[in-house]
Amino acid sequence: MPEARDRIESQLVELMNDYERPIYNFLLALLHDSDVALDCAQDTFLRAYENLRKGRPVNAAWLYTVARNRAMDEFRRNRKLQTDIDTLEQVPMHEHPDRALAVRAVLEQLSPADREVLYLFDVAGFKTDEIGAMLGIKGSAIRQRLSRARERFRVLYGAEA
Amino acid sequence: MNEHDRLREMLARRSELTPGEETQLQEHLAGCDECRSLHTVYARQAALLRSLPAVSAPPALRAGVLAAIERKKRPRRWVLPRYLIPVPAAAFVLVAAVLAYENRPQGAPSHTALTRITAPVLTQPATTGVRRGKPTAVPKPRRTPVTRRHHHSTPLPSTPQGAPPVVAVGPSPAGTQASQSGPVQPPTTSATSLPALGTPVVIAVRSPVTTSRRQPPPTAPAVSTPVHAASTRPPTATAVPTAAQLGSPTPVSASGPPPTGTPTPSAPQPPAPGPSPSPTPSPTSTP
Numbered sequence: 001m002p003e004a005r006d007r008i009e010s011q012l013v014e015l016m017n018d019y020e021r022p023i024y025n026f027l028l029a030l031l032h033d034s035d036v037a038l039d040c041a042q043d044t045f046l047r048a049y050e051n052l053r054k055g056r057p058v059n060a061a062w063l064y065t066v067a068r069n070r071a072m073d074e075f076r077r078n079r080k081l082q083t084d085i086d087t088l089e090q091v092p093m094h095e096h097p098d099r100a101l102a103v104r105a106v107l108e109q110l111s112p113a114d115r116e117v118l119y120l121f122d123v124a125g126f127k128t129d130e131i132g133a134m135l136g137i138k139g140s141a142i143r144q145r146l147s148r149a150r151e152r153f154r155v156l157y158g159a160e161a
Numbered sequence: 162m163n164e165h166d167r168l169r170e171m172l173a174r175r176s177e178l179t180p181g182e183e184t185q186l187q188e189h190l191a192g193c194d195e196c197r198s199l200h201t202v203y204a205r206q207a208a209l210l211r212s213l214p215a216v217s218a219p220p221a222l223r224a225g226v227l228a229a230i231e232r233k234k235r236p237r238r239w240v241l242p243r244y245l246i247p248v249p250a251a252a253f254v255l256v257a258a259v260l261a262y263e264n265r266p267q268g269a270p271s272h273t274a275l276t277r278i279t280a281p282v283l284t285q286p287a288t289t290g291v292r293r294g295k296p297t298a299v300p301k302p303r304r305t306p307v308t309r310r311h312h313h314s315t316p317l318p319s320t321p322q323g324a325p326p327v328v329a330v331g332p333s334p335a336g337t338q339a340s341q342s343g344p345v346q347p348p349t350t351s352a353t354s355l356p357a358l359g360t361p362v363v364i365a366v367r368s369p370v371t372t373s374r375r376q377p378p379p380t381a382p383a384v385s386t387p388v389h390a391a392s393t394r395p396p397t398a399t400a401v402p403t404a405a406q407l408g409s410p411t412p413v414s415a416s417g418p419p420p421t422g423t424p425t426p427s428a429p430q431p432p433a434p435g436p437s438p439s440p441t442p443s444p445t446s447t448p
Contacts, residue, residue: 009230016223024218038222045226103209122210127177147173154202157209 008052015048019060022124023067029119030071032108040070064124065134068116075112106156114149121146164189165196172200176207 023044027037044067048058107115120126120134128146129139168189171182178186190197 005234012226012230016226020218020222021215024222025213025215028216029213034219038219038225041218041222042225042229045222046229049226049230099209100212100214103213107210118210121174121176122207123213128174143170143174147170150173150203150206153206157206 008049011052011058012045012049015058015063016045019063020045022060023063026064026116026119026124027067027071029104029107029123030068030112030115031074036074040067040074043070060124061126061130061134064120064126068120068134071116072112102157106153109156110149110152113145114152117142117146118149118153165193168193168196169199172196172203175200175203 020041024037024041027040027044028034031037031040044063047066048063051058051062107118110118116135117131120131121128126134127139128142132139132142135142168186171178171186175183175186190200
């Protein structure tokens with residue numbers, strides 16, 4: 001029994017090594033609140049641990065799905081999820097700091113549905129059918145949503161620029 | 162959805178197009194300037210999103226997860242609600258009381274045994290009551306002090322009210338207990354206060370019985386013989402004190418050596434105050 005528990009913990013640590021940062025950034029992009037994103041990420045990995053204990057597999061899609069649902073719960077609770085200035089300040093400045101801030105500002109203005117589709121497709125690298133499976137909707141609906149989100153992003157980014 | 166809209170949707174997800182879809186899109190882009198410019202915008206947009214600097218996850222994330230797992234691994238402590246604390250306390254007291262009762266010294270009679278003693282004694286003359294007591298409930302030797310007390314308590318009617326109890330001077334617990342029945346105890350024994358043999362004893366029975374429950378089992382049952390002598394029954398094989406013996410304190414004290422090592426109500430006592438005619442030790446005193 002202790003060996004199985006250690007094995008599950010080692011699996012969880014491997015998952016966290018691979019997805020701790022992406023999941024946290026995904027939640028940060030969705031929620032724009034570092035504290036709430038931290039809570040959601042912790043819940044995500046704790047649920048992953050419980051899933052592993054039950055002998056069920058946990059992969060990236062599962063983690064993003066749980067994280068996304070957890071973020072949607074936060075939205076449903078009408079929590080005040082506004083841009084966290086500290087979150088923006090902790091973004092490391094690279095060679096184009098203004099552009100990165102502009103992109104984040106545009107993402108912030110998008111709806112959570114558009115935001116998550118863009119993030120999952122461009123940043124996380126999921127296919128539209130996979131995103132549809134994660135969100136529980138058809139891949140064709142995700143493709144339409146992605147097209148609309150790109151168009152809105154283009155408009156908003158043009159105004160920011 | 163027309164062909165143009167379908168191809169714009171393919172532009173939005175170009176990274177996942179199949180080779181057939183990519184070929185179809187290339188053919189359309191070759192003849193559509195609007196879609197070509199849009200293709201450039203979408204490609205830059207995806208590059209912008211991918212180039213977003215990722216924030217490092219705070220250390221609290223992993224620490225919190227691992228700490229929560231550790232908490233789950235630990236067995237949950239069972240905490241008794243505060244309002245339930247008296248329950249185990251009362252149970253403990255009850256169990257302790259039962260154990261103490263069960264492990265009480267063998268010499269101490271049980272409550273039921275005392276009841277069996279007192280019940281017949283209170284309703285019958287002392288001799289019959291003592292005789293008819295259940296042998297299983299009360300050891301026979303323990304009745305001897307009863308009869309001894311009875312023997313000396315017979316002059317109760319003539320006892321002055323201020324007379325101190327006989328056993329009040331004894332240092333033993335039995336003597337202390339006997340002091341509770343002091344008013345019915347006779348004063349220090351003297352020859353004048355002793356009744357004659359054959360006097361029925363009825364009134365003084367209760368006091369000796371209650372006194373006897375604290376008395377240790379005597380070793381010599383000879384003291385009971387005066388009581389039998391007082392009744393109409395023939396004396397037993399034990400020595401029957403003579404009237405001369407009863408007239409002096411010595412016969413009772415000579416009735417047998419007191420139990421060694423056990424406190425007796427007949428311990429040496431100081432002279433009893435009051436109307437005791439003589440400062441001699443009480444009849445129950447041991448030599």
